[in-house]
Amino acid sequence: MQDNLDRPAPAMTATPTLDTLPRRISDFATLGEALDYAAQGARGMNFHDPRGNLARPYPFSELRTDALDMAYRLIAHGIQPGDRIALIAETSPEFAALFFGTVYAGAWPVPLPLPTSFGGRDSYVDQLAVQMQSAQPKLLIYPASLENMAPDAAKLVNAEAISWESFGERAAPAVALPQASTDDIAYLQYSSGSTRFPHGVAVTHNALLNNLAAHGHGMKLVETDRCVSWLPWYHDMGLVGCFLSIVANQVSVDYMKTEDFARRPLAWLDLVTRNTRVGDTSISYSPTFGYDICARRISSQSHVSERFALSGWRIAGNGADMIRPDVMQAFVDAFHEAGFSAKAFLPSYGLAEATLAVTIMPPGEGIIVELVEESELSGEEWPGDRPQRYRAIVNCGKPCRDMTVEIRAEDGGALAERQIGQVWTAGPSIMHSYYRDPESTDACLQNGWLNTGDMGYMSNGYLYVVGRAKDMIIINGKNHWPQDIEWAVEQLPGFKQGDIAAFSVTTPGGEEAPAVLVHCRTTDDAERTRLRDAIREKVRAITGMNCVVELVPPRSLPRTSSGKLSRAKARRLYLSGEIQPYLLAA
Numbered sequence: 001m002q003d004n005l006d007r008p009a010p011a012m013t014a015t016p017t018l019d020t021l022p023r024r025i026s027d028f029a030t031l032g033e034a035l036d037y038a039a040q041g042a043r044g045m046n047f048h049d050p051r052g053n054l055a056r057p058y059p060f061s062e063l064r065t066d067a068l069d070m071a072y073r074l075i076a077h078g079i080q081p082g083d084r085i086a087l088i089a090e091t092s093p094e095f096a097a098l099f100f101g102t103v104y105a106g107a108w109p110v111p112l113p114l115p116t117s118f119g120g121r122d123s124y125v126d127q128l129a130v131q132m133q134s135a136q137p138k139l140l141i142y143p144a145s146l147e148n149m150a151p152d153a154a155k156l157v158n159a160e161a162i163s164w165e166s167f168g169e170r171a172a173p174a175v176a177l178p179q180a181s182t183d184d185i186a187y188l189q190y191s192s193g194s195t196r197f198p199h200g201v202a203v204t205h206n207a208l209l210n211n212l213a214a215h216g217h218g219m220k221l222v223e224t225d226r227c228v229s230w231l232p233w234y235h236d237m238g239l240v241g242c243f244l245s246i247v248a249n250q251v252s253v254d255y256m257k258t259e260d261f262a263r264r265p266l267a268w269l270d271l272v273t274r275n276t277r278v279g280d281t282s283i284s285y286s287p288t289f290g291y292d293i294c295a296r297r298i299s300s301q302s303h304v305s306e307r308f309a310l311s312g313w314r315i316a317g318n319g320a321d322m323i324r325p326d327v328m329q330a331f332v333d334a335f336h337e338a339g340f341s342a343k344a345f346l347p348s349y350g351l352a353e354a355t356l357a358v359t360i361m362p363p364g365e366g367i368i369v370e371l372v373e374e375s376e377l378s379g380e381e382w383p384g385d386r387p388q389r390y391r392a393i394v395n396c397g398k399p400c401r402d403m404t405v406e407i408r409a410e411d412g413g414a415l416a417e418r419q420i421g422q423v424w425t426a427g428p429s430i431m432h433s434y435y436r437d438p439e440s441t442d443a444c445l446q447n448g449w450l451n452t453g454d455m456g457y458m459s460n461g462y463l464y465v466v467g468r469a470k471d472m473i474i475i476n477g478k479n480h481w482p483q484d485i486e487w488a489v490e491q492l493p494g495f496k497q498g499d500i501a502a503f504s505v506t507t508p509g510g511e512e513a514p515a516v517l518v519h520c521r522t523t524d525d526a527e528r529t530r531l532r533d534a535i536r537e538k539v540r541a542i543t544g545m546n547c548v549v550e551l552v553p554p555r556s557l558p559r560t561s562s563g564k565l566s567r568a569k570a571r572r573l574y575l576s577g578e579i580q581p582y583l584l585a586a
Contacts, residue, residue, distance in 0.1 A: 012054050015044035015252045017226045017280045025221070026213035026248040029182040030205040031103050034212075034248040039064035043252040045096065050260040052267040052274075058093045060247060063100065066093070069172040070101025076171065079138060081106030081178045084188065086128075086137040086159070088112055088146060089234035091257045094164045096243070098141055103186060106178035110135045110188045110200070113234040114146075114259075116559070121149055128153035131190050134198045134436065141167055182206040188435055189236055189352045200435035201352045208240070211355035211429035212248040214400035215241065218360035219283060219315055219346070227253035228271045228284040230261035237320050240356040241285055251283070265293045269308050269335075276312030276339070285317030288324050289563065291331040292497055298334045311339030315363060319348040321564055322467070322483055323394040325369050327497075342366050349396035349465055353450055355429040358405065359463045361397035368395035370464060391484065393464045396456075403427035406449070407458055415457075420466060423454045471567055473504040473514050475545060482567055485516060485547070488538050492531075494521075501557050501570040505548060513548055514539070517570060520551035520582060528582060550574070550581035 021041030028034040044059035079085065085102045089095055089111035102109040112131055115124045128150065132140065137159050142150035144163040154161035186208050188200040219225075227246050231238030238258075246253045254271050261268055268290070272282045298304060318328070332342045343366040350357040361368075371390040399405045406414055407421040415421040426449045433441045444451045455472070456465040467481040485502035489495055499519040504512050518535060520528060532549045539547045556579050558569040573579045 012057055014046045014054055014057050015059050016042050017252050018223055019043050023250050025216035026209050028209055030180045031186050032180060035064050035100055038247050038250045041250060043250055046254045048256045050264060052270045063096055066097035067100035067104055070097050071104035071177060072172040072174055073170050074105040075175055076173055079105055079107050083107040084110050084135045084137040086110045086112050086132055086140040088142040090114055090143050091233055091255050104177055108185050108188055110137055111234045111239055125149055125153045129156040131198045132157045132159055134200050135188055199440060202432040202435045203355050204432050207355050207429045210402060211357055212245045214357055215245050216249040217401050220363050224281045225251060225283050226275050226280045227251050228282050230256045230258055230268050232258045236352040236356050265297055272313050273309045276309040281312050281314040283315040287320040288327050289497055292327045295330040295334040305337040308338035310335055313344050315346045316344040317346045323347050325367055325392050325394055328367050347394055347396050349463055351452055353431045354425055357400050358403055358425050359397040359399050393466055396463045396465050398461055405463055418457050418459050420455060420457045423452045423456045424449050475512055485539055489535055492534060492538055498565055501565055501567050503567050503571040514545055515548040517550050517552050519554045521554055552579055552581050
């Protein structure tokens with residue numbers, strides 16, 4: 001008889017797109033109930049290697065079996081309902097099983113970020129510790145690859161730490177599981193920018209499932225839909241939109257890790273292409289920078305239509321940052337030969353405090369832009385002594401099912417159509433609270449309404465978001481959006497998105513002024529001086545303001561764990577002297 005070692009390994013088969021199990025659009029009372037139902041079908045998760053090859057199919061049925069075993073292990077370990085379990089959110093079957101196992105055990109999973117390329121070991125340990133100090137978890141479970149970091153963070157907050165490899169080897173004696181209520185807390189979500197004063201968003205099962213139903217109905221799911229995602233599971237768009245949603249709405253999904261996308265971004269489009277070529281349709285979301293990276297990467301290559309087939313990309317979602325129409329157009333220009341349609345773009349707006357989605361563009365409408373005169377954005381009338389200047393504002397869609405959006409003035413009064421003010425929202429998917437932070441909860445939740453902290457306006461039932469209120473630069477009573485300054489500098493040769501951070505500072509004379517920190521890659525002092533002057537003139541031409549320009553070393557501007565520029569942290573590091581600008585001749 002032939003030795004088994006001589007036989008070729010059986011080919012792995014991805015979980016199917018189609019299934020005989022009737023689809024239910026997240027009409028469940030609890031997240032555990034949603035997985036119980038999904039496990040009756042054949043769909044599931046599929047994990048891919050850095051080159052996009054299938055590495056591990058993981059049907060929902062297998063996920064449920066593993067999750068129940070994890071729940072039994074947690075209960076055997078002494079975990080009680082309501083305990084917090086911190087989980088390093090690596091895109092993997094282990095995290096998925098631990099997340100749902102924690103839910104089955106009645107405890108609260110707390111996804112925490114992986115290390116990024118920004119900062120170092122100590123910075124990452126501090127980030128974990130500060131979020132765990134807020135969550136007060138009984139246990140931190142981490143991949144063994146983080147053995148030299150994760151346990152040190154746990155020690156700082158007196159939490160127990162164990163690798164999930166070790167935890168998975170423990171006995172899993174079956175016991176009766178606690179019965180969850182739809183109003184119980186399902187998980188805690190820390191925003192990607194939570195580094196100093198973290199806000200743990202407490203989300204109930206009811207709020208979560210209501211929002212997941214809004215996703216399914218808003219995207220008008222069809223049987224041939226299949227999700228493709230590289231988004232991190234410690235960010236709300238990745239966790240809720242591309243992990244929990246695919247379970248509650250029974251959609252097969254193809255994953256690549258975020259770090260693999262960063263190294264080979266076009267592998268993302270290879271996965272979408274694979275779906276198109278077998279007749280499936282793709283749903284895949286990204287912040288603006290993901291589309292930007294791909295458009296830039298392909299610009300130096302030819303034969304786009306030979307490698308890619310993107311006509312089956314039904315929903316190319318946009319969210320998590322300001323949507324830039326120039327980047328979206330560049331993506332269309334780069335990939336239209338491969339069949340990509342601009343109508344596939346689906347802008348949306350949301351935040352963790354609303355579980356995720358607040359507004360979604362109806363499928364097929366694409367990117368819709370309105371030109372807004374800058375005096376409207378700054379809250380003053382056009383003086384008439386200069387040419388009018390306009391900014392393109394992207395339509396973020398209509399309120400999701402069961403959600404309501406209002407635009408309010410600073411005094412709380414409702415504003416009329418096309419008047420810019422604070423964006424407030426209400427509905428069943430609004431968070432329960434910020435965990436252990438009643439003061440911050442009361443500051444943004446009032447009579448069931450959430451103050452999002454964003455500024456925008458409504459037009460014909462659609463929401464247009466113009467920026468963050470807390471990021472606004474106010475000079476002489478006039479409002480300036482940092483995005484406008486950053487975008488102005490990006491127009492200069494040699495700069496790209498993420499190279500610039502704009503914020504306000506107080507000058508030695510006591511006046512408010514905009515500061516612009518810019519990554520500088522040249523070592524020639526004369527060239528640095530020329531760049532500084534060019535940046536100053538460009539900002540003055542766009543905004544009419546004189547600004548403080550500081551050239552800083554590459555990679556010194558901080559980012560959140562999801563890869564976005566953190567203006568607030570950049571300002572803090574600059575003012576504290578932790579970001580040291582290059583010294584230039586006067």
